[in-house]
Amino acid sequence: MTSRPDTEHGTATTAPIEVDKRPLRRHQFNRALIQLACILISLFMVVPIYLITISAFSTRQGLNEFPQPLWPKNFSTETMATFLNSTGILAATLNSLTVGIGTLVLASLVGAPAGYAIARFAFRGKDPYQLFLLFTRALPIVVLSIPLAQVFLATGLYDQPIGVILLHTALSLPTTILITSSVFLSVPIDAEEAARIFGCTPVGAFLRVVLPLALPGIAASAIFTFVTSWNEVLGATILTFSNRTLPAQVLSTLGDSPVAFRFAGGLAMIIPSIIFIAIMRKYLLNMWGTTIR
Structure with missing residues (x-):
C-alpha cells in the first residue's frame, strides 16, 4: 500500500498496489x-x-x-476357473514363480556388488565396461537361447528351471548393475568411512550402512528383474519342453483356444506382477517419498 496526499481535505489516502499474478x-x-x-x-x-x-x-x-x-x-468365474484348472497351468505358474524369484536372487547377489564396485572404485576401462554391459540387451534373445539350448542339452540343464534362471539372469544383470551403481553413488561415502572408523570391516560397513541406505534402489531394480523374468516367453519356450513357465505354457496352449481363455490367461499373467509391485512399493516410497503417491 502507498499513501498520497489528499489536497482537498489535507489528509493522506492509500492506493492499492497491483500484484502481478x-x-x-x-x-x-x-x-x-x-x-x-x-x-x-x-x-x-x-x-x-x-x-x-x-x-x-x-x-x-x-x-x-x-x-x-x-x-x-x-x-x-467359469472361464477363469476352467483356465486355472487346465492341464499344466498350475505347474507352469509354480515354475514361473521359481524362475522369477531365482532370477531376482541371483541377479541381486551378482549385480549389487558389481554396482557397488563401479560406484566406489576407479579402474581402467570403467566407462567402456559400463557400455559393454548393455551389449547383452542389444542382442536378440533368440541369438542367446539357441546356443544355450545346445549347451544345456550337453550338460543336462535343458528343460530345467535353473537353465531359464541363468538365461534371465544374463538378461537382467546389465540393468541391475547400472541401476544399483547409480543408487550407491547417491549414498554418502562419509557414512561408510565413519562406520570404518568405528570398527566396521569393509564388508560390515557395506552390510550395515550402505546396503540399508541403498535398499529402495535395489527394490526398484528387483521389480524390473522380476517383471522381466515373469513376462519373458521366447527364451523359456526354447529352453523348456515339459517344465515350461506360465508365458511359455500360455503361448503354446492358448493359440487355438477361445477368446475368453486368452483373456483369462492374460489376467493370470498380470496378477502376480501387480502383487509383487505392491509388496515392493513401500521401498520405493522410502526412496521417492510422496512423489509417487
Missing part, C-alpha cells in the same frame, strides 16, 4: 498440466488391465456382444 497462474497451469499427464498415463496403463479383467470374468456369450459394456452384465 501471472507467475502464480503460470505455476498453477503447469501443475494442472502435470496432473493431467499423470491421469492420462495412469489411464493408459489401467484401462487395458481393466478391460482384460472384465473380459476374463464375462461369459462367452457376453464377449460376443457389441458394443461391449464397461461392466459385464453376466459376471461369471
Whole structure:
C-alpha cells in the first residue's frame, strides 16, 4: 500500500498496489498440466488391465456382444476357473514363480556388488565396461537361447528351471548393475568411512550402512528383474519342453483356444506382477517419498 496526499481535505489516502499474478497462474497451469499427464498415463496403463479383467470374468456369450459394456452384465468365474484348472497351468505358474524369484536372487547377489564396485572404485576401462554391459540387451534373445539350448542339452540343464534362471539372469544383470551403481553413488561415502572408523570391516560397513541406505534402489531394480523374468516367453519356450513357465505354457496352449481363455490367461499373467509391485512399493516410497503417491 502507498499513501498520497489528499489536497482537498489535507489528509493522506492509500492506493492499492497491483500484484502481478501471472507467475502464480503460470505455476498453477503447469501443475494442472502435470496432473493431467499423470491421469492420462495412469489411464493408459489401467484401462487395458481393466478391460482384460472384465473380459476374463464375462461369459462367452457376453464377449460376443457389441458394443461391449464397461461392466459385464453376466459376471461369471467359469472361464477363469476352467483356465486355472487346465492341464499344466498350475505347474507352469509354480515354475514361473521359481524362475522369477531365482532370477531376482541371483541377479541381486551378482549385480549389487558389481554396482557397488563401479560406484566406489576407479579402474581402467570403467566407462567402456559400463557400455559393454548393455551389449547383452542389444542382442536378440533368440541369438542367446539357441546356443544355450545346445549347451544345456550337453550338460543336462535343458528343460530345467535353473537353465531359464541363468538365461534371465544374463538378461537382467546389465540393468541391475547400472541401476544399483547409480543408487550407491547417491549414498554418502562419509557414512561408510565413519562406520570404518568405528570398527566396521569393509564388508560390515557395506552390510550395515550402505546396503540399508541403498535398499529402495535395489527394490526398484528387483521389480524390473522380476517383471522381466515373469513376462519373458521366447527364451523359456526354447529352453523348456515339459517344465515350461506360465508365458511359455500360455503361448503354446492358448493359440487355438477361445477368446475368453486368452483373456483369462492374460489376467493370470498380470496378477502376480501387480502383487509383487505392491509388496515392493513401500521401498520405493522410502526412496521417492510422496512423489509417487
